[in-house]
Amino acid sequence: MSKVQIPFNRPPVQGREMAYLEEVLTGRHLSGDGPFTKRCHQWFHENLGVKKSLLTHSCTAALEMGALLADLEPGDEVIMPSFTFVSTANAVVLRGAVPVFIDIRPDTLNIDEKLIEAAITPKTKAIFVVHYAGVGCEMDAIMEIANRRGLIVVEDAAQAMLAKYKGRELGTIGHLGALSFHETKNIVSGEGGVLLINDTRFSDRAEIIREKGTNRSQFFRGQVDKYTWVDVGSSFLPSELNAAVLFAQLENARAITDARLSIWNRYHAEFEALEKQGSASRPKVVSHCQHNGHIYYLIARNLDERTALISHLKARGVSAVFHYVPLHSAPAGRKYGRTSGSLAQTDRISDTLVRMPLWWGMNEEQIGLVVDTVYDFYRSRA
Numbered sequence: 001m002s003k004v005q006i007p008f009n010r011p012p013v014q015g016r017e018m019a020y021l022e023e024v025l026t027g028r029h030l031s032g033d034g035p036f037t038k039r040c041h042q043w044f045h046e047n048l049g050v051k052k053s054l055l056t057h058s059c060t061a062a063l064e065m066g067a068l069l070a071d072l073e074p075g076d077e078v079i080m081p082s083f084t085f086v087s088t089a090n091a092v093v094l095r096g097a098v099p100v101f102i103d104i105r106p107d108t109l110n111i112d113e114k115l116i117e118a119a120i121t122p123k124t125k126a127i128f129v130v131h132y133a134g135v136g137c138e139m140d141a142i143m144e145i146a147n148r149r150g151l152i153v154v155e156d157a158a159q160a161m162l163a164k165y166k167g168r169e170l171g172t173i174g175h176l177g178a179l180s181f182h183e184t185k186n187i188v189s190g191e192g193g194v195l196l197i198n199d200t201r202f203s204d205r206a207e208i209i210r211e212k213g214t215n216r217s218q219f220f221r222g223q224v225d226k227y228t229w230v231d232v233g234s235s236f237l238p239s240e241l242n243a244a245v246l247f248a249q250l251e252n253a254r255a256i257t258d259a260r261l262s263i264w265n266r267y268h269a270e271f272e273a274l275e276k277q278g279s280a281s282r283p284k285v286v287s288h289c290q291h292n293g294h295i296y297y298l299i300a301r302n303l304d305e306r307t308a309l310i311s312h313l314k315a316r317g318v319s320a321v322f323h324y325v326p327l328h329s330a331p332a333g334r335k336y337g338r339t340s341g342s343l344a345q346t347d348r349i350s351d352t353l354v355r356m357p358l359w360w361g362m363n364e365e366q367i368g369l370v371v372d373t374v375y376d377f378y379r380s381r382a
């Protein structure tokens, strides 16, 4: 087996991360909600136009806060795609609620908004949407259904930092949104996330839930004279060490995103001929969505061909990977959730999608090697 020449991911570190970490370590504030957390909150306000943001230790934590704020109770139902990461569903299951999995669109691989109404029952309380690869779900249609049926929309925007839908930042359109800064995402702090609060009726309770169910934030602002346990909650906030790394990344967020987009665009141009010859298909570009170059994928013709492609690349030092095992057929998904309608697109995409290496700093030669190796695979099968 040859050694990895081109890893699937490499976290971008290229700014003031080290300097800011030193500032935290030589200062006196290591726990959460210090100066760097405040600077991050300010950045989200100024750059995403979000009303209120709260840093969390992961996107998973932000989704769990979303489930608490949506007041999910045992037996309540939440509509979501099956083609997503486990955290979308776990947040709901931890409240005793039931994920109701519906199919995705074959073009964007996002929740098929046309299937939502049919999945609504008297128990439905929320819709958790996922912007796969930083391409927006059909938010206008989704918000229209939610508002008409009195449902809460939580955007799992883990992959969607700085991506837009009709000019609006993803994560800021639903009632609540959650971004991830895990090292596999575009902008990273090791582990990290943020809850975006777009409907301000959730603001006060969100602060309390994040601070172990106490009114600590109001106390520090002098709004209450005692700091006490007032609601359920947990410790959802990150330390200043993570916030310092995140702030250094935020300062370079546009440059990192632009660099990823140019790699994405090169792949897209290079693989046009592959799609024309019918070997594999490329991501669909949706004109009203501005993505962020989070994932470049190809859709192979079938599972066997995808498996062979991944092995061919691996044997030549290129690390390409598949993505989600559908939640509706996973052991916990069968135990805690249910499906609505056919999940045929989800099953097909899950069997055939392969993600190409894509990271900040990847050079033209490396991209060229990935492209050549993919073409080489299809030539060998012709």
Ligand SMILES: *Cc1c(COP(=O)(O)O)cnc(C)c1O
Binding pocket: 057, 058, 059, 060, 061, 084, 085, 087, 088, 130, 156, 158, 159, 179, 180, 181, 182, 191, 192, 193
């Ligand atoms: C990465 C990811 C998450 C989890 O993010 P963490 O910050 O690692 O908790 C949740 N949902 C989706 C769609 C993701 O891609």
